[in-house]
Amino acid sequence: MQTTENSPTVLVVEDDPNIVHMVSIIMNKSGIKTVGARDGEHALEVLNHLTPNLIISDIMMPNMDGYAFRRELLERDEARFIPFFFLSAKGKAYDIVHGMELDADAYIPKPFDPDVLLAKVKSVLRRYSHLNELLQYDTLTKVYNRRMLENSLSAEIKRVKRYKQSSSILLLDLDHFKNINDTYGHDFGDVVLQKISAGLRDNMRDTDYVGRVGGEEFVIVMPNTEKKTGVLAANRLREKIEKLVFDKAGLHVTISGGVATVPDDAEDIEGLMKKADRALYKAKDKGRNCIVAAE
Numbered sequence: 001m002q003t004t005e006n007s008p009t010v011l012v013v014e015d016d017p018n019i020v021h022m023v024s025i026i027m028n029k030s031g032i033k034t035v036g037a038r039d040g041e042h043a044l045e046v047l048n049h050l051t052p053n054l055i056i057s058d059i060m061m062p063n064m065d066g067y068a069f070r071r072e073l074l075e076r077d078e079a080r081f082i083p084f085f086f087l088s089a090k091g092k093a094y095d096i097v098h099g100m101e102l103d104a105d106a107y108i109p110k111p112f113d114p115d116v117l118l119a120k121v122k123s124v125l126r127r128y129s130h131l132n133e134l135l136q137y138d139t140l141t142k143v144y145n146r147r148m149l150e151n152s153l154s155a156e157i158k159r160v161k162r163y164k165q166s167s168s169i170l171l172l173d174l175d176h177f178k179n180i181n182d183t184y185g186h187d188f189g190d191v192v193l194q195k196i197s198a199g200l201r202d203n204m205r206d207t208d209y210v211g212r213v214g215g216e217e218f219v220i221v222m223p224n225t226e227k228k229t230g231v232l233a234a235n236r237l238r239e240k241i242e243k244l245v246f247d248k249a250g251l252h253v254t255i256s257g258g259v260a261t262v263p264d265d266a267e268d269i270e271g272l273m274k275k276a277d278r279a280l281y282k283a284k285d286k287g288r289n290c291i292v293a294a295e
Contacts, residue, residue: 008125009033011050013043013057013069014087019110023056023087026114032121040069047079048159053125059088059099070102078155081135083124087112138212140190141197149211153221153269160262167223168230170237171276172257174216175288180253192246192253203240205233219276227261227293234259234291242289254289256280265294 010027014020015038024034035050037043039061055073059066066086073079086099091109099107106120136148144152153169160167174180174196181189193216200210200218210220220237222230234257241255258279260266265275275294283292 007031007033008053008129009035009050010054010056010121011035011037011043011046011052013037013040013055013061013066015039015058015061019058019087022114023117026118027121030118030122032125040064040066040072043069044072048155048162051078052082053128054083054085054121056085056087056121059086059090059095067098067102070099070104074103076155078151083128085120085124087117141193141212143197143201143218144209144211146211146213149209149213149219149221150269152209152211153219153272156221156223157262157268157272159223161267165224166226166261166264167221168225168227168259168261169272169276170220170222170230170234170257170259170291171213171273171280172218172220172234172238172255173280173284175254175256175284177216177253180251184247188247195244195246196241196253196255199241199244200237203237219273225261227259227264230259230261231291231293238289238291256283256288257291258283258294259291260294 010032012020012023012034014036020036027034035046035052037046041064057066057069066088070084073082073084083105085106085108086104087108087110088095089110096107105124108117108120136144138145156167177189180192197212200220204210204220207224208220208222210218213219222233225233238255238257242252244253245251246253258276260272260276260279262272266272279292279294283290286292
């Protein structure tokens with residue numbers, strides 16, 4: 001799930017509700033949202049449907065302590081690079097060293113100064129905001145790059161398996177894009193890609209996310225979506241894109257797409273992409289400007 005740039009979210013993992021409340025007050029005054037989790041196990045559940053901009057975690061907690069929680073995050077590709085603070089009453093030098101050896105961005109002993117905590121949070125959010133833009137998003141189209149898309153899709157597949165649900169992907173390709181580049185030039189082709197990307201973002205559901213996986217190929221991930229519903233959503237999107245106008249002469253661009261569903265068609269990224277790719281080629285063979293479901 002993509003977080004909004006204008007409202008960063010901090011996940012506070014803490015078994016003391018008073019501390020959670022205090023941190024929330026400090027963050028909210030600066031427009032930073034907070035979500036609480038009572039321990040490491042609860043936080044992992046929260047991370048199944050939320051990607052925070054920062055995690056602040058206590059160490060001494062029931063069920064799963066902060067160290068174990070941090071080690072679990074470091075094993076997860078989709079979570080290991082989320083900025084992470086320890087906030088703990090364990091303030092000895094060896095405690096701090098242990099925390100920093102787990103690649104924490106900061107270790108703040110309790111009791112803490114609210115102004116210092118807020119300053120550290122703002123600093124890391126600014127730094128990671130710029131870094132995330134470089135690492136996660138395609139520079140031309142401003143949608144997820146291939147690596148970020150695959151990381152997010154991997155997390156979605158794990159969630160689907162865990163909760164025995166269905167999710168679909170749409171692999172789409174711009175029709176006759178080479179002709180556009182040859183006729184109008186690559187600069188105009190870039191403008192088309194940018195406008196198509198904006199059109200995809202504007203017309204898909206809030207829970208969906210899109211990434212660019214090739215020159216003119218994009219993938220839209222549709223969580224909690226069975227194949228039939230995915231095809232309907234893909235066709236609505238196709239119709240919206242067809243109505244976009246790209247120059248004064250009234251140029252329109254169409255898309256073709258293939259829809260594949262996990263777990264019905266495959267249970268891993270490679271298999272899912274192959275099924276969607278085969279369906280996309282069938283859409284091309286049918287004359288383009290259409291959506292085909294994987295068989």
